[in-house]
Amino acid sequence: MDIKRTIDDIDFQILNILQKKARIPNAEVARQVGMAPSAVLERIRKLEERGIIEGYEVRLNPEPFGQGLAAFVQVEIDPATANGDLETRLAELPGVQELHQVAGGDGYLLKIRAANARQLGQVLRDRLLTIPGVRSSRTQIVLNTVKETRRIDLG
Amino acid sequence: MDIKRTIDDIDFQILNILQKKARIPNAEVARQVGMAPSAVLERIRKLEERGIIEGYEVRLNPEPFGQGLAAFVQVEIDPATANGDLETRLAELPGVQELHQVAGGDGYLLKIRAANARQLGQVLRDRLLTIPGVRSSRTQIVLNTVKETRRIDLG
DNA sequence: GCTGAAATCCAAGTGCG
DNA sequence: CGCACTTGGATTTCAGC
Numbered sequence: 001m002d003i004k005r006t007i008d009d010i011d012f013q014i015l016n017i018l019q020k021k022a023r024i025p026n027a028e029v030a031r032q033v034g035m036a037p038s039a040v041l042e043r044i045r046k047l048e049e050r051g052i053i054e055g056y057e058v059r060l061n062p063e064p065f066g067q068g069l070a071a072f073v074q075v076e077i078d079p080a081t082a083n084g085d086l087e088t089r090l091a092e093l094p095g096v097q098e099l100h101q102v103a104g105g106d107g108y109l110l111k112i113r114a115a116n117a118r119q120l121g122q123v124l125r126d127r128l129l130t131i132p133g134v135r136s137s138r139t140q141i142v143l144n145t146v147k148e149t150r151r152i153d154l155g
Numbered sequence: 156m157d158i159k160r161t162i163d164d165i166d167f168q169i170l171n172i173l174q175k176k177a178r179i180p181n182a183e184v185a186r187q188v189g190m191a192p193s194a195v196l197e198r199i200r201k202l203e204e205r206g207i208i209e210g211y212e213v214r215l216n217p218e219p220f221g222q223g224l225a226a227f228v229q230v231e232i233d234p235a236t237a238n239g240d241l242e243t244r245l246a247e248l249p250g251v252q253e254l255h256q257v258a259g260g261d262g263y264l265l266k267i268r269a270a271n272a273r274q275l276g277q278v279l280r281d282r283l284l285t286i287p288g289v290r291s292s293r294t295q296i297v298l299n300t301v302k303e304t305r306r307i308d309l310g
Numbered sequence: 311g312c313t314g315a316a317a318t319c320c321a322a323g324t325g326c327g
Numbered sequence: 328c329g330c331a332c333t334t335g336g337a338t339t340t341c342a343g344c
Binding site: 007018021072094095096097100109145149150152 | 162210214245255299
Binding site: 038 | 331338
């Protein structure tokens with residue numbers, strides 16, 4: 001891995017600190033890695049420039065915003081009737097958090113959130129299945145989320 | 156929604172700003188919502204206390220860390236041989252980012268990352284299928300990720 | 311719950327090693 | 328690359344309304 005060779009131990013420490021809690025002062029990061037704040041700032045800036053750090057997000061509890069229900073939807077595509085807008089239209093459906101093209105069939109996997117099953121059903125019937133090129137869908141409702149992180153094991 | 160009634164317009168504005176870029180100065184948030192920094196600070200603290208803000212994360216590019224391949228794995232469980240450690244053992248498999256219990260059968264849906272297909276296969280064979288209570292698995296490899304966000308539509 | 315002021319602390323650039 | 332220094336700005340607390 002070309003990029004990885006240039007990520008050293010201190011970078012890993014910095015990234016681990018930011019993975020735990022991203023919204024802390026740069027000076028605090030510097031203290032934890034035992035370096036001057038300006039050095040740490042420079043490292044973070046370079047990690048951002050190199051595309052290793054893609055951004056910083058707040059993690060919100062979906063419940064209070066009427067997004068307490070999660071589901072995964074297998075979307076089967078009919079290549080004959082699909083057009084170039086298909087991916088965009090899928091991605092823009094209300095509540096869609098992830099959209100992946102998956103191997104094995106002409107299909108997409110969608111992660112979507114809604115307030116409840118009724119509302120999810122509405123989106124699937126009225127919005128998803130009316131998109132040209134969508135042949136069928138198969139939905140798996142999430143009963144319980146055991147783990148849900150974006151964190152990557154560094155090291 | 157009980158909690159939601161107490162989230163007002165300014166809270167929504169603050170959350171939207173933080174959803175775009177969480178690691179910005181509090182004073183900058185205050186400017187954008189037209190309030191004193193101290194007032195914004197107090198609002199953010201309360202949103203954290205109430206569990207509406209769950210935390211702040213850095214979003215890392217998985218590629219340079221040998222996690223460029225993503226996959227979704229349907230795990231079928233045999234309730235007769237499963238024990239209480241099952242969920243923990245699934246969640247602790249290397250590369251697992253999400254673990255959901257799903258409706259329709261005794262199954263879990265796993266989102267997992269690895270460097271490549273060979274390494275993923277290794278984890279599934281040597282680690283997943285050797286967990287007591289795991290009956291079978293069905294893996295969908297991600298060819299292309301169109302959208303991948305944790306963002307919630309506020310409004 | 312907000313503002314404004316005060317004290318402390320931080321950000322971000324520069325020059326030096 | 329990292330550090331020390333510096334200035335302009337940010338954080339955080341608190342009184343007062």
